[in-house]
Structure formats: C-alpha cells, structure tokens
Amino acid sequence: MLVIVDIKISNLQSVLNALNRVNLKGQVSSDPQALASASAIILPGVGHFAKGAESLRSSGLGEIIVRRAREDRVPVLGICLGMQLLADSSEEGGNIEGLGLIKGNVVKLNPTEPGYLIPNISWYYAQPRRAGVLFPRAEATESFYFVHSYHMVPEDPADIAATIRYSGQDVCAAVERDNVFGVQFHPEKSQDAGLDLLNDFKNHLDRMGLA
Numbered sequence: 001m002l003v004i005v006d007i008k009i010s011n012l013q014s015v016l017n018a019l020n021r022v023n024l025k026g027q028v029s030s031d032p033q034a035l036a037s038a039s040a041i042i043l044p045g046v047g048h049f050a051k052g053a054e055s056l057r058s059s060g061l062g063e064i065i066v067r068r069a070r071e072d073r074v075p076v077l078g079i080c081l082g083m084q085l086l087a088d089s090s091e092e093g094g095n096i097e098g099l100g101l102i103k104g105n106v107v108k109l110n111p112t113e114p115g116y117l118i119p120n121i122s123w124y125y126a127q128p129r130r131a132g133v134l135f136p137r138a139e140a141t142e143s144f145y146f147v148h149s150y151h152m153v154p155e156d157p158a159d160i161a162a163t164i165r166y167s168g169q170d171v172c173a174a175v176e177r178d179n180v181f182g183v184q185f186h187p188e189k190s191q192d193a194g195l196d197l198l199n200d201f202k203n204h205l206d207r208m209g210l211a
Helices: 012-021 031-038 051-057 063-072 191-208
Strands: 001-004 024-030 040-045 078-079 088-090 102-108 120-128 141-147 150-154 161-166 169-177 180-183
Touching: 001 012, 001 031, 001 141, 001 161, 012 024, 012 040, 012 191, 024 031, 031 063, 051 063, 051 088, 063 078, 120 169, 141 191, 150 169
Parallel strands: 001 024, 001 040, 040 078, 078 180, 088 102
Antiparallel strands: 102 150, 120 141, 120 161, 161 169, 169 180
C-alpha cells in the first residue's frame, strides 16, 4: 500500500485529489507501522524545513523512511518541502539535518536580476536533464507551479532530474536517484502537467508491481 506521510505541515487533501485523478490509491498516515509495511512512500510538505525535520525526528518516521528506502529499496517521492527533506541538510533555520537520501544541501534562492522575488511563487517550465521515471521524455518541457524560498543543490549533478531557469541560474527542480525521487514544485497544483508526472510515477510503481 502506498503511504502519504502526514507530518502535520502538508496540504494532504489536494495531494490525495491529484492521486485519485490518476488512480493511484494510497492512505494518509503518521503511523510508523503503516510506513514499515508501505510499498511506496510519498512525503509532501510545505513551510519551514526545521519544523518538517523535527516532525520526522520526534515521530520516528524519518528513521523509518530512510531504512525503507535504503534497505528495502521502497520508492520514495518528496514533494516541495518533502523534496528538500531528502537532502543532507538545509541552511533554513541553521544547519538543520535532513534525511540524507540525496547527497546535497538546501540553500536560499539568490536572485540577482530585477523582477525575481522571494518566495518564488510562479509557473516555470521544467527542463529535464535526462529521461527517467519522473520525466520519461527528456526533450519535453512542461510548466509547473512553484512556491519556495529555498532549493536543493545536489552534490552529484547526475541526481538532478530537471531544472528551471531562475534569475539567470539553473535551479534544481527535481531529483531522481535509484528509488528516491523529489520535485520542488507542486504537481497537485500544476494541472495536466502535474497529473502527467504523477501518472508516470504510478506507471513506474505498476511496472514494479507496487501500485
């Protein structure tokens, strides 16, 4: 069973609605036992990194997610803050430790051109770096909805699945490494493009017999 992790700082209903649109069934839970038996995990989140990290630490859910991802190779998809929590650490609120499933750090956006604001609230075209699970067609570009002030900088550029062009810089918009995936944007608010991405993730789970 797919489990959508409830860390108490997520808009879970919109995520559930989008998953239902692509016939990807799952349960929302903050129960460690549910995560311990999950066939796949989605980690959504909005807001402050430190609060999300503390919620995962104090509940014990973070330790379970890491173990399931590393030892059992369970697919994990982080959304928005959920993607940032996959990193080693974030400078938001200090050097706060993340799950360490994607080597790298989360840093504040640094616009150097006029017209770019923080937080970055806008639609951007994501440019895939390569064909993969999240972006099966490397040449395709789709527009997604972003709301963020920080972004992940993976240690290994090969972990970057897609980027956006923000203030003259290529900013990581999605990551993919083995069974760990993340998107900085909100697929549940990105209309058809977001539904297509979630459907591609569902197809991946189907191929693995996990959906």
